[in-house]
Structures are given as C-alpha cells and as structure tokens.
Amino acid sequence: MNPEKVEMEVSVQCWKDLKINHCIMDFSCGGDEMQDFDFVFYGEYENVLPSDKLNDFFKVEVFEKVDFYVNSSDEYIGEFGTVRIELNEKQADFEYTKSTTSELTERITESFVLQLTAEEFNIFKDKIKDINGEGRSVYFNYKSDCIISDDEISILEKFERKIKNFITDAIIENEHGEQEEESENFECDVEDTLNTEEKTIDILVSRSFYYTVSE
DSSP: OOHHHHHHHHHHHHHHHTTOOEEEEEEEEETTEEEEEEEEEEOTTSOBOOOHHHHHHHHHHHHHHSOOOOOOOSSEEEEEEEEEEEEETTTTEEEEEEEEEEEEEEEEEEEEEEEOOHHHHHHHHHHEEEEEEETTEEEEEESSSOOOOHHHHHHHHHHHHHHHHHHHHOOOOOSSOEEOTTOOEEEEEHHHHOBTTTTEEEEEEEEEEEEEEEO
C-alpha cells in the first residue's frame, strides 16, 4: 500500500480518536525563509488536545497543501497569519483555510521647492553641483576644485541647519503606512533645478513606509 496513503489514514484515525474539532497553525515567514510556526489542536469546546503524532504529520503535510510566500523583494517583506485545519470526513482528508496578513514597504519620493537667500543663491550658482543627505547629514558636491571663503563656509553651515529643518517639516502624502525609522534621504541637482528668477531649488525627499494588507 502507498506509504503516504497509510500515513493519511493513520492521521485521520488519530484525529478522530482524540476527538479533535480543528487545528490552528500560527505562522510567520519572509526574508526568504519560513520562520516561526506551530500547531494547536482543539476539541469541540476549544479545549487543547496535544498530539505529537499529528504535529509531526502536519509539519510536512501543510507545506504540500498551502502556499507560503517566503521570498522577500523590494516591496514585499513577508506574511504572518493562521491556517485552520479541519477534517473532511466524507473524503477522509484534511481541509486548509489560510488567513494571512502581508507586510509591505513602499518608498515614496516627492519634490519640494526651497527658497534661497541671495547669498545662498550666489554660492550655489557658482560653486555647488548638487546636494544630498540622509538622517541628519548634508553633503555638498562642488562643480570643480574651488576655494570656499570663511564667509561662504558660514553661509553653508547655516544652510545645513535650514535644509535639515525643511526636510523634517516636509510632508509626504501617502494613503497608508507608518514611516520606517532612518529611511529618509534627500537629493538636489542644483545645476538642473536652480531657478535663477525665483532663486529656488527643487529638493527630492524620499521616505519608506511600512504597511500591512490582510487577506
């Protein structure tokens, strides 16, 4: 006789002998692997009915019958939830109902206009190629090797404080999600976005947001 069929028949009989009503599997997965999972067997009145035999059986069988999405990507982190297992007595087989919550991350970038002072504008026009930063750090890339005077250093230091506050106050509109810590950065192509009439530059602010979707 087929060993798999024998194992199924034994497991079904064990289920019946213990008078199990249903089983709940809690699970979580992601990061390209199955993480935590366990099985709890319940009687008709929600009393717990331990069974090592059935536990070992479903550790293999559930992965043959239920799809778990363990492979993470840029947006998909993983999933967690439950699988409800019940016996179909007519077919002498088990039925599986998966309830899951997917964990996702979305990176959103928006453009903001920053007004410059006349002093800032002159330095940027003559010497700054682009600006970028993350966290509380700001980096200036110069158009070429150049000498920065003490006055210009002072202006740029004040600008650092100004742009840090600007980035902190910038509101990115997103429909759902919670901002992930240390996910914020910004960049500005001064040469391409410097508006000589308005004396402004365009700042691209990016943040990552965490959210879940239940199925």
